[in-house]
Amino acid sequence: MDRKHVVIIGGGFGGLTAARSLHQADVTLIDRTNHHVFQPLLYQVATAALSPGDIAWPLRTLFRSQRNVRVVMDDVLSIDRMDRVVRLQASEPIAFDCLIVAPGSRHAYFGHDEWESSAPGLKTMTDAVQLREKMLLAFEDAERRRGLTGIQNPLTFVIVGGGPTGVELAGALAELGRKAMGPDYPDLRLEDLSIVLVEAGPRLLPGFDAELSAKTAAALTRMGVLIKLGNPVSAVHADGVRVGQEWIPSTNVIWAAGNRASPLLNTLSAPQDSFGRIKIRADLTIPNEPWIFAIGDAAHCLGGDGKPLPAIAPVAMQQGRYVADLIEHGLSEAQRSPFIYKDRGMLATIGRAQAVAQFGSIHVSGILAWLLWCIVHIFFLISFRNRFRVMSEWGWYYLTFQPGARLIFERPARARNVSSADCAHE
Amino acid sequence: MDRKHVVIIGGGFGGLTAARSLHQADVTLIDRTNHHVFQPLLYQVATAALSPGDIAWPLRTLFRSQRNVRVVMDDVLSIDRMDRVVRLQASEPIAFDCLIVAPGSRHAYFGHDEWESSAPGLKTMTDAVQLREKMLLAFEDAERRRGLTGIQNPLTFVIVGGGPTGVELAGALAELGRKAMGPDYPDLRLEDLSIVLVEAGPRLLPGFDAELSAKTAAALTRMGVLIKLGNPVSAVHADGVRVGQEWIPSTNVIWAAGNRASPLLNTLSAPQDSFGRIKIRADLTIPNEPWIFAIGDAAHCLGGDGKPLPAIAPVAMQQGRYVADLIEHGLSEAQRSPFIYKDRGMLATIGRAQAVAQFGSIHVSGILAWLLWCIVHIFFLISFRNRFRVMSEWGWYYLTFQPGARLIFERPARARNVSSADCAHE
Numbered sequence: 001m002d003r004k005h006v007v008i009i010g011g012g013f014g015g016l017t018a019a020r021s022l023h024q025a026d027v028t029l030i031d032r033t034n035h036h037v038f039q040p041l042l043y044q045v046a047t048a049a050l051s052p053g054d055i056a057w058p059l060r061t062l063f064r065s066q067r068n069v070r071v072v073m074d075d076v077l078s079i080d081r082m083d084r085v086v087r088l089q090a091s092e093p094i095a096f097d098c099l100i101v102a103p104g105s106r107h108a109y110f111g112h113d114e115w116e117s118s119a120p121g122l123k124t125m126t127d128a129v130q131l132r133e134k135m136l137l138a139f140e141d142a143e144r145r146r147g148l149t150g151i152q153n154p155l156t157f158v159i160v161g162g163g164p165t166g167v168e169l170a171g172a173l174a175e176l177g178r179k180a181m182g183p184d185y186p187d188l189r190l191e192d193l194s195i196v197l198v199e200a201g202p203r204l205l206p207g208f209d210a211e212l213s214a215k216t217a218a219a220l221t222r223m224g225v226l227i228k229l230g231n232p233v234s235a236v237h238a239d240g241v242r243v244g245q246e247w248i249p250s251t252n253v254i255w256a257a258g259n260r261a262s263p264l265l266n267t268l269s270a271p272q273d274s275f276g277r278i279k280i281r282a283d284l285t286i287p288n289e290p291w292i293f294a295i296g297d298a299a300h301c302l303g304g305d306g307k308p309l310p311a312i313a314p315v316a317m318q319q320g321r322y323v324a325d326l327i328e329h330g331l332s333e334a335q336r337s338p339f340i341y342k343d344r345g346m347l348a349t350i351g352r353a354q355a356v357a358q359f360g361s362i363h364v365s366g367i368l369a370w371l372l373w374c375i376v377h378i379f380f381l382i383s384f385r386n387r388f389r390v391m392s393e394w395g396w397y398y399l400t401f402q403p404g405a406r407l408i409f410e411r412p413a414r415a416r417n418v419s420s421a422d423c424a425h426e
Numbered sequence: 427m428d429r430k431h432v433v434i435i436g437g438g439f440g441g442l443t444a445a446r447s448l449h450q451a452d453v454t455l456i457d458r459t460n461h462h463v464f465q466p467l468l469y470q471v472a473t474a475a476l477s478p479g480d481i482a483w484p485l486r487t488l489f490r491s492q493r494n495v496r497v498v499m500d501d502v503l504s505i506d507r508m509d510r511v512v513r514l515q516a517s518e519p520i521a522f523d524c525l526i527v528a529p530g531s532r533h534a535y536f537g538h539d540e541w542e543s544s545a546p547g548l549k550t551m552t553d554a555v556q557l558r559e560k561m562l563l564a565f566e567d568a569e570r571r572r573g574l575t576g577i578q579n580p581l582t583f584v585i586v587g588g589g590p591t592g593v594e595l596a597g598a599l600a601e602l603g604r605k606a607m608g609p610d611y612p613d614l615r616l617e618d619l620s621i622v623l624v625e626a627g628p629r630l631l632p633g634f635d636a637e638l639s640a641k642t643a644a645a646l647t648r649m650g651v652l653i654k655l656g657n658p659v660s661a662v663h664a665d666g667v668r669v670g671q672e673w674i675p676s677t678n679v680i681w682a683a684g685n686r687a688s689p690l691l692n693t694l695s696a697p698q699d700s701f702g703r704i705k706i707r708a709d710l711t712i713p714n715e716p717w718i719f720a721i722g723d724a725a726h727c728l729g730g731d732g733k734p735l736p737a738i739a740p741v742a743m744q745q746g747r748y749v750a751d752l753i754e755h756g757l758s759e760a761q762r763s764p765f766i767y768k769d770r771g772m773l774a775t776i777g778r779a780q781a782v783a784q785f786g787s788i789h790v791s792g793i794l795a796w797l798l799w800c801i802v803h804i805f806f807l808i809s810f811r812n813r814f815r816v817m818s819e820w821g822w823y824y825l826t827f828q829p830g831a832r833l834i835f836e837r838p839a840r841a842r843n844v845s846s847a848d849c850a851h852e
Contacts, residue, residue: 064610072570184490216611
């Protein structure tokens with residue numbers, strides 16, 4: 001067989017790992033941005049601890065020395081199985097011999113997409129920068145009104161979703177608000193600030209052991225976070241959110257609940273689950289297509305316990321490596337052994353020197369888990385350079401409580417007017 | 427007299443220096459963003475060598491330990507001399523005893539404001555980030571079309587204005603294009619890339635000695651920059667620019683020519699020059715107003731040679747310090763000695779290890795001037811922290827030729843469509 005042309009859709013953890021593991025094929029990697037984002041640290045950009053450049057890396061630079069990989073920045077509109085091409089917004093269609101579909105996911109609003117404008121999520125760098133700006137503007141606004149009018153002006157942040165992202169956001173916001181921002185806003189009173197973490201299920205971090213969930217809740221409560229468990233969000237408006245029977249007034253709602261796979265998957269004509277993910281076979285292919293794979297958040301892939309694997313980086317990376325291996329060796333369907341996920345443990349950080357970790361039956365919490373979290377994340381980062389930058393940023397933040405990336409850019413006059421009109425709802 | 431309330435409009439070099447020098451008065455510093463920008467290095471953000479956070483610092487943090495300064499983030503709509511208040515977009519009017527007007531300037535399009543959309547300038551962080559994105563997208567676009575269609579697709583950057591900003595931009599773009607970007611765009615040929623620097627006058631860097639202008643032109647030519655002198659731009663369109671009789675096709679025109687003072691000054695009812703600057707008196711006040719000052723780019727202030735002082739940071743900073751001194755000492759008009767600018771020399775960088783410097787009759791060029799430039803800019807930076815960051819960034823870039831901030835954020839679908847419609851003109 002000739003040299004194969006492998007097209008990979010998406011430069012996240014899955015697509016990137018697959019591309020890096022392919023050396024015998026010609027690879028085209030398509031992404032709608034020009035960079036890979038280290039998603040587990042996005043919440044640190046949203047809370048101004050890190051700059052976008054600290055946790056993102058241009059895809060072209062990552063593949064400088066891997067000459068068989070071509071990078072195309074474009075939006076994929078559809079996948080055409082008949083003609084064996086992917087159709088793009090700005091370029092000609094690209095033909096493939098093998099296709100790896102790894103477009104990731106957006107947040108799920110459970111049928112209420114209209115909630116997104118009031119409760120934005122945190123999946124891309126654009127999300128993170130917009131969230132950072134919105135949060136900083138909320139502080140500016142509260143300070144301005146308190147200072148000029150003396151009127152008490154409660155500043156409430158509501159985070160929906162008690163998984164790792166929600167817990168990390170709540171912890172980081174509590175620290176930012178109570179320690180870093182305090183001295184900068186002399187007119188704001190700390191009792192004006194409240195951070196509410198909402199989880200529909202009975203406990204935080206449902207993927208972790210119940211003991212670690214309880215420790216997480218206790219630590220967040222000590223940091224001043226109000227935790228509301230057991231009721232789903234039933235309404236989101238520009239001026240607040242309804243949780244069960246309770247109305248929480250807030251113009252700063254952040255969505256960290258649930259995933260909805262990329263709508264691109266609908267063009268694949270393959271069976272999907274209720275979250276839009278492709279129901280893949282044991283070798284991560286779609287039915288009747290031995291050379292079309294779906295991985296990462298796009299794949300509904302059952303784990304050893306019969307439940308779908310979680311939407312986390314290690315799953316996507318192991319899948320990317322597995323698929324690359326099949327392609328490199330040109331394995332026929334009969335020769336393939338099924339994909340098996342190796343669970344290497346879970347980590348979630350709560351705040352300064354506080355985290356929880358779970359490795360099989362071993363549970364760790366407190367500063368030890370936090371140090372583990374730092375080490376894992378630092379060494380997971382793709383290049384030495386970013387590792388160095390993030391380490392120095394964190395060192396600075398840890399020592400001084402001065403987050404380094406608190407910039408609100410000037411906006412054109414029109415955009416500002418829109419934004420102050422939005423504020424009129426407050 | 428009671429403790430005075432000093433209102434400062436603008437957190438640039440002039441306003442910031444004034445606020446930092448005032449300790450006996452209550453100060454309100456108003457800016458439309460939340461940060462001070464180190465403008466002389468903006469071109470490095472625009473060319474992806476530095477991240478926005480490297481050269482910007484939140485105003486609130488700068489005044490953490492100076493408790494007499496209050497920071498307000500808002501747009502100033504007008505200055506009311508009768509009622510002694512400034513009127514703001516989002517807040518109540520603020521009354522003042524003394525007023526320091528330092529709102530900076532925008533680029534001047536010589537009566538052709540419609541050129542701005544095709545030839546954006548570089549004054550704010552938003553400008554820099556947008557320019558960076560536009561430039562990176564142009565590379566992506568040229569690569570995509572070259573790779574997919576094989577069609578030669580010239581990539582031309584035109585920089586209008588041969589002052590320090592234009593020279594620095596041209597040099598940085600030439601380096602980025604020819605050295606840093608080359609390996610990342612395997613399908614792009616270097617001969618497709620051209621960088622044109624247009625100056626209406628007879629030589630580059632008109633503020634410098636003619637000998638240094640010639641050295642600058644020679645250095646840029648060696649780096650592959652095409653220099654066009656002696657003809658003004660007579661038309662700018664989305665698909666090119668007319669210089670004298672010549673039409674240069676380009677969708678990447680950058681404006682670095684001329685200043686136009688802030689339109690806010692028009693509300694001051696004071697005499698203005700043709701660039702909109704306030705014609706101030708020898709003590710930097712406006713006529714009949716001993717406690718209203720205009721400084722920096724907002725002021726038409728004559729130097730020892732009878733010509734207006736240039737729109738550069740040292741002028742604004744010396745003026746800020748002078749005004750703060752008058753206010754601190756409560757000097758009546760009769761007690762004031764006129765403002766005198768102390769020229770400490772001029773520097774402009776051309777590229778890696780190349781710069782020109784002029785201190786009175788002493789002229790320096792080449793690597794010595796470049797080292798001087800580095801030292802001056804590093805130590806000029808406001809905080810130790812940014813100094814450290816910028817040094818490590820530059821060290822990395824110098825050693826590896828990999829600029830660290832080449833991120834194109836994902837845009838919403840609508841914005842992307844608009845942008846590809848724009849590209850259709852290319």
